[in-house]
Amino acid sequence: MTSSSFSELALDDDLSVIRGLEEAQIWDLQRPAPLEVHASFRPASATHELFLVVLRWSEYPDQAPSVKFRDPESHRDDVPHAWPNARGVRAPLDICANYTAEGFALHQEWRTDPNFRWQPDGNVLLKVLRILQDELDQTYTGRAG
Numbered sequence: 001m002t003s004s005s006f007s008e009l010a011l012d013d014d015l016s017v018i019r020g021l022e023e024a025q026i027w028d029l030q031r032p033a034p035l036e037v038h039a040s041f042r043p044a045s046a047t048h049e050l051f052l053v054v055l056r057w058s059e060y061p062d063q064a065p066s067v068k069f070r071d072p073e074s075h076r077d078d079v080p081h082a083w084p085n086a087r088g089v090r091a092p093l094d095i096c097a098n099y100t101a102e103g104f105a106l107h108q109e110w111r112t113d114p115n116f117r118w119q120p121d122g123n124v125l126l127k128v129l130r131i132l133q134d135e136l137d138q139t140y141t142g143r144a145g
Contacts, residue, residue, distance in 0.1 A: 018125060
């Protein structure tokens with residue numbers, strides 16, 4: 001019998017809260033690994049478009065997740081057309097933003113800047129899902145590639 005880590009238990013709790021929220025019905029949420037969540041997103045201006053996002057945490061909720069868009073056919077995250085054109089998105093590499101591990105890797109100064117540092121309080125998964133949805137709703141201009 002294996003025991004779950006604090007990170008896994010915290011993600012379990014937050015995911016179960018989200019599954020009970022009406023607003024979360026727009027995302028198809030899957031949990032294929034202990035610290036990984038897959039979610040589907042549709043921009044408000046292009047509801048026919050579907051983007052699959054992979055969120056991976058090294059430590060939940062204390063660290064920002066890696067955020068990658070995944071091609072549904074090849075299951076790869078380096079396929080340009082799987083990524084949206086939106087603020088901070090550098091398809092097919094990363095999202096340079098203060099809610100992603102990739103953003104913090106590029107901008108070490110964000111870790112101590114009160115305007116940018118990661119905030120591990122509250123339901124972190126819900127916070128990231130809401131930010132991603134808002135970015136797509138507000139800044140989406142089409143598919144990359």
